[in-house]
Amino acid sequence: MLVSVILINIDAHTNTLSPVRALSGLLITPLQQLVLIPSQFAQWVAGRAISTPELRDQLTQVKNANLQLRVRQQQISSLQAENQRLRQLLSASPRGLNRVMLAELVDVSLEPYSQSLLVNKGLSQEVFLGQPVLDAQGVMGQVVQTSYYRSAVALITDPGQTVPVMIERNGFRAFSVGIGQSDQLDVPYLNRNTDIRKGDLLITSGMGGRFPYGYPVATIRTVTVDVNEPFLRVIAEPIAKLNYSREVLLAWPGDIPEPIDTPDAIGVSEKQISGDTPNVAGQ
Numbered sequence: 001m002l003v004s005v006i007l008i009n010i011d012a013h014t015n016t017l018s019p020v021r022a023l024s025g026l027l028i029t030p031l032q033q034l035v036l037i038p039s040q041f042a043q044w045v046a047g048r049a050i051s052t053p054e055l056r057d058q059l060t061q062v063k064n065a066n067l068q069l070r071v072r073q074q075q076i077s078s079l080q081a082e083n084q085r086l087r088q089l090l091s092a093s094p095r096g097l098n099r100v101m102l103a104e105l106v107d108v109s110l111e112p113y114s115q116s117l118l119v120n121k122g123l124s125q126e127v128f129l130g131q132p133v134l135d136a137q138g139v140m141g142q143v144v145q146t147s148y149y150r151s152a153v154a155l156i157t158d159p160g161q162t163v164p165v166m167i168e169r170n171g172f173r174a175f176s177v178g179i180g181q182s183d184q185l186d187v188p189y190l191n192r193n194t195d196i197r198k199g200d201l202l203i204t205s206g207m208g209g210r211f212p213y214g215y216p217v218a219t220i221r222t223v224t225v226d227v228n229e230p231f232l233r234v235i236a237e238p239i240a241k242l243n244y245s246r247e248v249l250l251a252w253p254g255d256i257p258e259p260i261d262t263p264d265a266i267g268v269s270e271k272q273i274s275g276d277t278p279n280v281a282g283q
Contacts, residue, residue: 021145021147022122022123022146022147022148023147023148024147025122025146025147025148025149025150026147026148026149029147029148029149029150032106032107032150036106036107099251099252100134100249100250100251100252101121101125101249101250101252102247102248102249102250103119103120103121103151103247103248103249103250104119104120104246104247104248105117105118105119105120105245105246105247105248106118106119106120106150113159113180114158114159114180115141115154115155115157115158115159115161115178115180115182115242116141116144116152116153116154116155116158117141117152117153117155117248118150118151118152118153119133119150119151119153119248119250120149120150121149121150121151121250122146122147122148122149122150122151123146123147123148124148124149125250127143127146127151127250128143128146129143129144129145129146130142130143130144130210131143131250131251131252132210132211132212132250132251132253133153133248133249133250133251134215134240134248134249134251135240135241135245135247135248135249136241136245137216137239137240137241138215138216138217138218138238138239138240139156139163139204139211139215139216139217139239139240140153140155140156140240140242140245140248141153141154141155141156141158141161142154142161142210142211143250151250153248155178155182155242156176156178156185156217156218156238156240156242157178157179157180157181157182157183157184157185157238157242158178158180159178159179159180160177160178161177161178162175162176162177162178163175163176163204163211163217164204164205164206164207164208164210164211165187165202165203165204165205165217165218166202166203166204166205167195167196167200167201167202168200168201168202168203169197169200169201170195172194172195172196173205173207174187174189174190174202175187175188176202176217176218176236182238182242182243183237183238184221184235184236184237185217185218185235185236185237185238186234186235186236187202187220187234187235187236188231188234189231190231190232190234191230191231191232192225192230192231192232194232196220196223196232196234197220197223198220198221198222198223199219199220200219200220201216201218201219202216202217202218202219202220202236203215203216203217204217209253210253211253212251212253216239216240217236217238217239218236218237218238218239219236219237219239220234220235220236221235221236221237222234222235
């Protein structure tokens, strides 16, 4: 027990045991694969049971979706070319994502109040701690632990996880905090005179250097004013399909752009929202 307590404290306050943790993750990978065999076999059987008409309908849907994506890709290519020309005129460096990599979900945490995933990419694919994770809709979370072939991802709804955001409509900066519920985020410490409304879109502000600028995070669900409280009670709903996505994107951010000079959330500095745990003045 004494040795366990010592190792826990060393691991909590230093990075000395990181190689040991990565090696242990490599050693238990075969056991994880063995545990997943029954569910994978059930999925394989279910896939074989799909009828021919259903397969035809799915093929038609995929073809239509592929056609739409090709049209959008043409539009995006032209916009990127135009954007590049404008940046050259302004002598600005390229910003945004350098590259992304597709990863598949291996496991989902079933612990109470924990919102995390396990994906099938790790140190061997150059995955790093704090790496942003996205899906087709928006921001899902960030990598919090890595081994050679697996990585743990804390979702934005995980308690203590913060994401620097801004209101797309007016550029007001704030941050979202996970509260342990897959369909809710808290947006704390906003003054009662803050210009925020139900339905507003929250996007990543690029502060802190973790999440690339401009990606959707959540939409405002409720804004409640309590005369006895100095701050608004703001609840947002994540845009990413946290409970449905089977594939995610691991992103390598490029240059994080400097946001425009807009009002900050009351009492919150840029350094305070750059970490994983909120550090608010007066808290």
